[in-house]
Amino acid sequence: MASAGHIIILVLGGLLLEFGIGGHATDTTHPRLRLSHKELWDLNRTSIFHSPFGFLDLRVMLLDEYQERLFVGGRDLVYSLNLDRVSEGYREIHWPSTVLQKEECMMKGKDESECANFVRVLHHYNRTHLLACGTGAFDPLCAFIRVGHQLEDHLFQLELHRFERGRGRCPFDPNSSFTSTLIGSELFSALYSDYWGRDAAVFRSLGRMTHIRTEHDDERLLKEPKFVGSYMIPDNEDRDDNKVYFFFTEKALESENNAHTIYTRVGRVCANDMGGQRILVNKWSTFLKARLVCSVPGMNGIDTHFDELEDIFLLQTRDNKNPVIFGLFNTTSNIFRGYAICVYHMSSIRAAFNGPYAHKEGPEYHWSLYEGKVPYPRPGSCASKVNGGKYGTTKDYPDEAIRFARSHPLMHQPVKPVHKRPILVKTDGKYNLKQIAVDRVEAEDGQYDVLFIGTDNGIVLKVITIYNQETESMEEVILEELQVFKLPVPIISMEISSKRQQLYIGSESAVAQIRFHQCDMYGTACADCCLARDPYCAWDGISCSRYYPTGTHAKRRFRRQDVRHGNAAQQCFGQQFVGEVLDKTEERLAYGIEYNSTLLECTPRSLQAKVIWFVQKARETRKEEVKTDDRVVKMDLGLLFLRLHKMDAGTYFCQTVEHSFVHTVRKITLEVVEEERVEEMFNKDYEEVPHKMPCPVQSNIPQGSKPWYKEFLQLIGYSNFQRVEEYCEKVWCTDKKRKKLKMSPSKWKYSTPQERKHRAKSDHYRLPRHALDF
Numbered sequence: 001m002a003s004a005g006h007i008i009i010l011v012l013g014g015l016l017l018e019f020g021i022g023g024h025a026t027d028t029t030h031p032r033l034r035l036s037h038k039e040l041w042d043l044n045r046t047s048i049f050h051s052p053f054g055f056l057d058l059r060v061m062l063l064d065e066y067q068e069r070l071f072v073g074g075r076d077l078v079y080s081l082n083l084d085r086v087s088e089g090y091r092e093i094h095w096p097s098t099v100l101q102k103e104e105c106m107m108k109g110k111d112e113s114e115c116a117n118f119v120r121v122l123h124h125y126n127r128t129h130l131l132a133c134g135t136g137a138f139d140p141l142c143a144f145i146r147v148g149h150q151l152e153d154h155l156f157q158l159e160l161h162r163f164e165r166g167r168g169r170c171p172f173d174p175n176s177s178f179t180s181t182l183i184g185s186e187l188f189s190a191l192y193s194d195y196w197g198r199d200a201a202v203f204r205s206l207g208r209m210t211h212i213r214t215e216h217d218d219e220r221l222l223k224e225p226k227f228v229g230s231y232m233i234p235d236n237e238d239r240d241d242n243k244v245y246f247f248f249t250e251k252a253l254e255s256e257n258n259a260h261t262i263y264t265r266v267g268r269v270c271a272n273d274m275g276g277q278r279i280l281v282n283k284w285s286t287f288l289k290a291r292l293v294c295s296v297p298g299m300n301g302i303d304t305h306f307d308e309l310e311d312i313f314l315l316q317t318r319d320n321k322n323p324v325i326f327g328l329f330n331t332t333s334n335i336f337r338g339y340a341i342c343v344y345h346m347s348s349i350r351a352a353f354n355g356p357y358a359h360k361e362g363p364e365y366h367w368s369l370y371e372g373k374v375p376y377p378r379p380g381s382c383a384s385k386v387n388g389g390k391y392g393t394t395k396d397y398p399d400e401a402i403r404f405a406r407s408h409p410l411m412h413q414p415v416k417p418v419h420k421r422p423i424l425v426k427t428d429g430k431y432n433l434k435q436i437a438v439d440r441v442e443a444e445d446g447q448y449d450v451l452f453i454g455t456d457n458g459i460v461l462k463v464i465t466i467y468n469q470e471t472e473s474m475e476e477v478i479l480e481e482l483q484v485f486k487l488p489v490p491i492i493s494m495e496i497s498s499k500r501q502q503l504y505i506g507s508e509s510a511v512a513q514i515r516f517h518q519c520d521m522y523g524t525a526c527a528d529c530c531l532a533r534d535p536y537c538a539w540d541g542i543s544c545s546r547y548y549p550t551g552t553h554a555k556r557r558f559r560r561q562d563v564r565h566g567n568a569a570q571q572c573f574g575q576q577f578v579g580e581v582l583d584k585t586e587e588r589l590a591y592g593i594e595y596n597s598t599l600l601e602c603t604p605r606s607l608q609a610k611v612i613w614f615v616q617k618a619r620e621t622r623k624e625e626v627k628t629d630d631r632v633v634k635m636d637l638g639l640l641f642l643r644l645h646k647m648d649a650g651t652y653f654c655q656t657v658e659h660s661f662v663h664t665v666r667k668i669t670l671e672v673v674e675e676e677r678v679e680e681m682f683n684k685d686y687e688e689v690p691h692k693m694p695c696p697v698q699s700n701i702p703q704g705s706k707p708w709y710k711e712f713l714q715l716i717g718y719s720n721f722q723r724v725e726e727y728c729e730k731v732w733c734t735d736k737k738r739k740k741l742k743m744s745p746s747k748w749k750y751s752t753p754q755e756r757k758h759r760a761k762s763d764h765y766r767l768p769r770h771a772l773d774f
């Protein structure tokens with residue numbers, strides 16, 4: 001026990017060192033932008049489908065770009081949603097279990113909540129039909145759903161005359177882990193296939209080929225697996241050589257120290273496996289598996305491993321034989337929590353399967369490298385022309401080869417990720433990562449993989465990671481944190497459409513869609529656009545807009561974008577960005593009471609920007625950086641004076657620095673009202689009141705907001721609004737007196753009646769805001 005603890009501490013140290021000193025110039029733990037659910041809504045960037053029946057219990061989603069629908073399977077229901085806008089024009093199929101089935105299910109000891117038909121399989125079967133399977137109150141069944149073409153999308157109905165048994169195709173249990181993929185008319189599935197949830201197996205069924213499975217109760221093949229994903233990935237042009245890959249975790253028999261060690265695996269079978277003739281009859285004869293490693297190299301060769309696969313994503317490339325594989329991993333340690341994303345190339349996976357086998361001499365031996373003779377045909381290879389064409393089917397394989405395959409399902413070498421390290425690691429405990437989807441984008445300075453990561457609290461992170469060859473380190477940039485669901489619900493499924501630039505996100509009770517990008521939101525200056533580092537967006541000379549690689553869109557001369565460095569100063573040189581940014585500086589006036597506290601509010605949009613405060617005191621021309629101490633505190637919300645002094649009066653500049661680009665976000669003139677004056681203001685007549693405070697403009701005060709003077713008086717502890725109002729009317733707000741007021745126009749932009757009138761027509765009056773309500 002003691003030594004185990006020791007190792008973990010060492011490992012942790014290694015990890016911290018690796019990522020702590022790794023040298024991120026910017027603050028990468030914060031997303032650059034955070035968008036609330038409401039903001040996404042106001043931007044029209046999202047749409048949400050809620051089931052009209054009040055429940056969904058989502059289990060599976062199927063994106064069908066051809067039919068232009070998103071199919072969703074849940075409890076007793078299948079929905080067909082509109083890909084353009086999921087909230088509109090949905091169709092549904094009600095597919096409950098019968099009363100009899102439910103009764104039987106409950107009689108067998110299951111809870112009523114489980115005794116429903118949870119639809120867990122949805123595949124595109126042919127041009128006219130979907131294959132759907134449900135748990136059927138612990139008696140799974142499959143059926144076909146007729147779907148229409150684009151023009152007749154009203155069609156969405158269950159073929160009632162043709163139900164099939166679902167055993168081996170769909171789990172009994174609505175919650176047990178499961179994956180399946182349909183190739184031609186053959187369904188490849190990995191699941192717990194019995195009522196008790198004990199028989200974990202990989203199946204091929206449904207089609208015309210022999211139904212085939214892994215052997216029962218063979219721990220060497222699968223030991224308490226959790227199935228995560230499955231895909232057919234061709235090896236070459238010879239279809240007989242096609243292989244189906246399964247991604248799962250299981251208890252690792254080869255692990256020497258700990259019987260409970262969990263490893264992630266990639267397993268594979270030949271799609272055309274027919275089993276053996278005398279041995280492994282109707283069983284896979286080509287099943288092999290290898291360990292998928294995702295670890296951070298540490299000091300002294302001790303790596304920190306992320307062994308619990310949570311989700312897997314296949315990024316298709318132009319070459320369908322070589323998709324890029326993204327794995328989202330969790331740690332299995334109960335001492336240390338963390339997540340990592342690793343990327344794998346098919347070449348590394350194939351290399352592991354083409355490499356040496358692991359071997360176990362007998363019950364007392366450990367798994368070790370097999371160095372003996374490997375039979376022909378090589379176990380795990382398919383009966384195909386590419387492999388010499390000597391065997392038409394695995395049934396013709398010599399017994400020796402089949403016997404070897406049966407006892408050597410594990411490869412000796414693990415599969416290592418690209419760069420031998422994760423592309424992203426999260427150990428700060430801020431997010432629990434559940435789902436991943438990836439979009440590959442062409443940007444001005446190269447290709448980027450934009451990761452969309454779903455969390456367990458309704459959030460999707462949009463992240464890019466940039467590899468630095470020289471330092472062999474990764475920079476991760478969380479471009480956006482999107483609060484997709486109003487409530488912090490776990491995200492359980494994600495589908496991505498690059499064609500539509502939309503992400504579809506499923507939670508237990510709702511399905512949301514979200515557009516990948518909203519370029520104009522970054523701001524109206526070139527610098528804002530560049531600093532965003534969003535590969536989807538570039539400055540086009542006029543605004544921040546969608547970036548299209550050359551040729552595909554109207555050719556604009558200016559496309560300014562720098563995803564790698566976010567160097568706005570360089571990119572935007574000559575774009576008059578300085579002028580524009582200065583123009584955008586907000587100006588405000590704030591009052592504070594002597595000896596009281598005051599907050600000068602300034603929260604830059606970018607959470608990665610560093611804020612620096614400068615002050616220009618009354619008669620000075622020089623700006624100097626504000627010195628903070630225990631009286632003046634820099635906070636996330638702004639600059640806080642715990643106890644205001646008269647000498648604090650002046651003009652404050654809230655500047656942000658991001659990638660060495662400086663931007664003055666806000667200019668606040670702070671007036672300090674002496675304590676006695678506050679009292680005076682109420683007690684003396686107008687004429688004696690120092691006219692520091694302008695008369696509020698009555699018209700055009702935005703609804704719902706209090707006039708500033710009320711806020712001010714409330715601030716200083718004056719709570720009788722009625723009297724305040726009267727007082728203001730009497731003292732400041734008669735027209736006659738307004739004219740008498742001589743306010744400095746530099747402080748009050750719209751101080752003359754003409755100016756005010758003009759302003760009133762064009763815009764709201766800007767209220768000086770006092771933000772003491774932090």
Ligand SMILES: *[C@@H]1O[C@H](CO)[C@@H](O)[C@H](O)[C@H]1NC(C)=O
Pocket residue numbers: 044084085
């Ligand atoms: C919101 O976006 C959809 C397309 O996604 C569009 O059809 C709709 O008109 C937009 N609504 C508003 C108010 O802009």
Ligand SMILES: *[C@@H]1O[C@H](CO)[C@@H](O)[C@H](O)[C@H]1NC(C)=O
Pocket residue numbers: 125126127128129144
């Ligand atoms: C698709 O499959 C269904 C179910 O087997 C079948 O009834 C239908 O005729 C098929 N459609 C086509 C176009 O092959």
Ligand SMILES: *[C@@H]1O[C@H](CO)[C@@H](O)[C@H](O)[C@H]1NC(C)=O
Pocket residue numbers: 114174175
């Ligand atoms: C299945 O999961 C749901 C939540 O996802 C939970 O409420 C339910 O209790 C689970 N059922 C079983 C049998 O574990």
Ligand SMILES: *[C@@H]1O[C@H](CO)[C@@H](O)[C@H](O)[C@H]1NC(C)=O
Pocket residue numbers: 308310330331332333432433434456
């Ligand atoms: C990560 O693993 C831990 C322990 O294995 C588990 O408690 C946690 O739920 C996992 N996180 C997610 C998001 O699945």
Ligand SMILES: *[C@@H]1O[C@H](CO)[C@@H](O)[C@H](O)[C@H]1NC(C)=O
Pocket residue numbers: 593594595596597675715716717
């Ligand atoms: C500071 O303001 C509070 C009300 O916000 C008031 O009660 C208090 O008397 C003020 N203190 C001083 C020293 O003016």
